[in-house]
Amino acid sequence: MIAKTPLHLSRLQPIYDIAEICAKKGINEAILCPGSRCAPLTLAFVRHPEINTKTISDERSAAFIGLGIAQQTHQPTVLICTSGSAAYNFAPAIAEAFFQEVPLLVLTADRPSEWIDQWDGQTIRQTTIFGQHVKKSFTLPHDYDHADSTWFINRTINEAINLSCAHPPGPVHVNIPLREPLYPTPGEKITFSSTNKITTESNLQPTISDSLKEELLESLRSFKKVILLAGQQEYNDGIIKSAERFSKKHHVAIIGDVISNFHGYDNGIRFADSILGQSITSVKESLKPELLITFGKSVISKNLKQFLRQHKPTEHWHIQPAGVVPDTFQSLTKVIRSTPKHFFDSLLESEKETSFDSQKKENYTRLWQAEEHRVQLAQEKYFKETAFAEINLLKEVMKALPMRCNLHLSNSMAVRYANMIGLTSDQKGVHVFANRGTSGIDGCTSTAVGNSFCSDVPTILITGDMAFFYDRNAFWHTYKMPNLHVVVVNNQGGIIFGVIDGPGNLPEADEYFVTQQKLTAKNLSDEFNLSYSLLDSSKKIKNSLKDFFDFSGTTKILEIKSDQKTAKEAFTEFNLQIKKSYDA
Numbered sequence: 001m002i003a004k005t006p007l008h009l010s011r012l013q014p015i016y017d018i019a020e021i022c023a024k025k026g027i028n029e030a031i032l033c034p035g036s037r038c039a040p041l042t043l044a045f046v047r048h049p050e051i052n053t054k055t056i057s058d059e060r061s062a063a064f065i066g067l068g069i070a071q072q073t074h075q076p077t078v079l080i081c082t083s084g085s086a087a088y089n090f091a092p093a094i095a096e097a098f099f100q101e102v103p104l105l106v107l108t109a110d111r112p113s114e115w116i117d118q119w120d121g122q123t124i125r126q127t128t129i130f131g132q133h134v135k136k137s138f139t140l141p142h143d144y145d146h147a148d149s150t151w152f153i154n155r156t157i158n159e160a161i162n163l164s165c166a167h168p169p170g171p172v173h174v175n176i177p178l179r180e181p182l183y184p185t186p187g188e189k190i191t192f193s194s195t196n197k198i199t200t201e202s203n204l205q206p207t208i209s210d211s212l213k214e215e216l217l218e219s220l221r222s223f224k225k226v227i228l229l230a231g232q233q234e235y236n237d238g239i240i241k242s243a244e245r246f247s248k249k250h251h252v253a254i255i256g257d258v259i260s261n262f263h264g265y266d267n268g269i270r271f272a273d274s275i276l277g278q279s280i281t282s283v284k285e286s287l288k289p290e291l292l293i294t295f296g297k298s299v300i301s302k303n304l305k306q307f308l309r310q311h312k313p314t315e316h317w318h319i320q321p322a323g324v325v326p327d328t329f330q331s332l333t334k335v336i337r338s339t340p341k342h343f344f345d346s347l348l349e350s351e352k353e354t355s356f357d358s359q360k361k362e363n364y365t366r367l368w369q370a371e372e373h374r375v376q377l378a379q380e381k382y383f384k385e386t387a388f389a390e391i392n393l394l395k396e397v398m399k400a401l402p403m404r405c406n407l408h409l410s411n412s413m414a415v416r417y418a419n420m421i422g423l424t425s426d427q428k429g430v431h432v433f434a435n436r437g438t439s440g441i442d443g444c445t446s447t448a449v450g451n452s453f454c455s456d457v458p459t460i461l462i463t464g465d466m467a468f469f470y471d472r473n474a475f476w477h478t479y480k481m482p483n484l485h486v487v488v489v490n491n492q493g494g495i496i497f498g499v500i501d502g503p504g505n506l507p508e509a510d511e512y513f514v515t516q517q518k519l520t521a522k523n524l525s526d527e528f529n530l531s532y533s534l535l536d537s538s539k540k541i542k543n544s545l546k547d548f549f550d551f552s553g554t555t556k557i558l559e560i561k562s563d564q565k566t567a568k569e570a571f572t573e574f575n576l577q578i579k580k581s582y583d584a
């Protein structure tokens, strides 16, 4: 059937209606990148009354900003760009969103298919450009003469949004070939059809059957050494409380590094990385679990990963409602299709254990707590005795964080330092974010900027100099970033390569791994009109932090002047202090 476009509707009506479908499905945020091919999309989203739009010229940065927005809204952010290499520049953020499981609806404008490979300008092969790092790639038709084309576009956009939100959430790509003319004629109005069909998808409600519950409880009772390991996830008080009740009932040790956002739990093990990195063999042997239960995404700690790979539990259960489950510790035996909270709440009833059994389980959790305490004491000793070094300054920064904030941690030392220092259980209002999906240094600042656009609480970013200067276009726009405060630890290179095993002693280490750069955040701050201060002596710490944590609605940069030698020595000394506690 040939579709007759009513006189008041445009030829491009099915394209304009994409904005309307998004709005009707609860999507309110779109990041637009300039270009001509995408003009019909740009105009539809800009002119839609329920969608907030921002224009960001660097597509790489734009896509990370979109990711940061989606972390706050929990809805797909729409990303729109023109044809050609513009689309490729979305790729790093798309890969990050894929592994961090953040929803994005990526709309790339394209030439009609007959013009691909014809040396027409700004034309590349876009149909599946993001490869395996999107949940799915769709291509829309470029002519809308037949009624089925309109139905197909509507159906595809509904499907793409539903898929982006379905567990595990992630990016979905829709490639949109557009025929000229791309701009409305003078005076032509862009309107939205009121008849757009909306397809909803109900959330997956995985439940634990009575028989599975019995099976799991019986298994749980048979293990005396049980670890509950939280991977990266957003802060969720409900999960923490349920996990706490579960842990008390079954005497389970809860381990979570800083990106697990489990610091709100009083008795959690936060320093597994230091414990397993510095302790002696006999301690590690005694900490070997019989049952490992995991939930959430990745863990930072290499020491923890190695420990679990070398000291494999008899069973490893992973709780995840849907999607492919990685076998990070090479010991996965059971995938439990449930939400973590439902799992913890379902397994609270239990037959009474003999006091002998529960004693044995308690002994195991106490062992972990004793090691945690040991690290804490060694850390205190280190911080009391050692002078001005970047890890010491970051300890002060973390202590001074506001009660409620989003804490963004760049790759790679910032997130590692924060994990070594840890947050305390009275910092429940500090919610941690880090691009640990792909662990790139290319979009940490932009992600924090995106967060600051959509959050009522301050956003604090702690970053190294390389990550900061790499992503400088995070600031290349005209929007206010209220209450975004950035700590740049400037040691003039990537100190991570100076402290990890491997490159440290090679003759090429300094030039080709650490690399040396001479930029200062002062110039960048001047260029983007950001409020700047420098922390270059221990005497200034108190006043610097007081000023820095004064939230007056402006974007502030605090540059910590560090040097590679002191930073490396302090890192070694910090670990040595913990190691020494095992000699006593």
Ligand SMILES: Cc1ncc(C[n+]2csc(CCOP(=O)(O)OP(=O)(O)O)c2C)c(N)n1
Binding pocket: 410, 411, 412, 413, 414, 439, 440, 441, 442, 463, 464, 465, 466, 467, 468, 491, 493, 494, 495, 496, 497
């Ligand atoms: C896009 C990208 N390129 C390269 C890397 C490898 N890499 C990891 S950390 C790092 C250096 C980071 O330096 P800086 O931000 O100064 O932090 P520091 O290690 O000094 O704390 C590099 C190049 C990466 N993770 N991502």
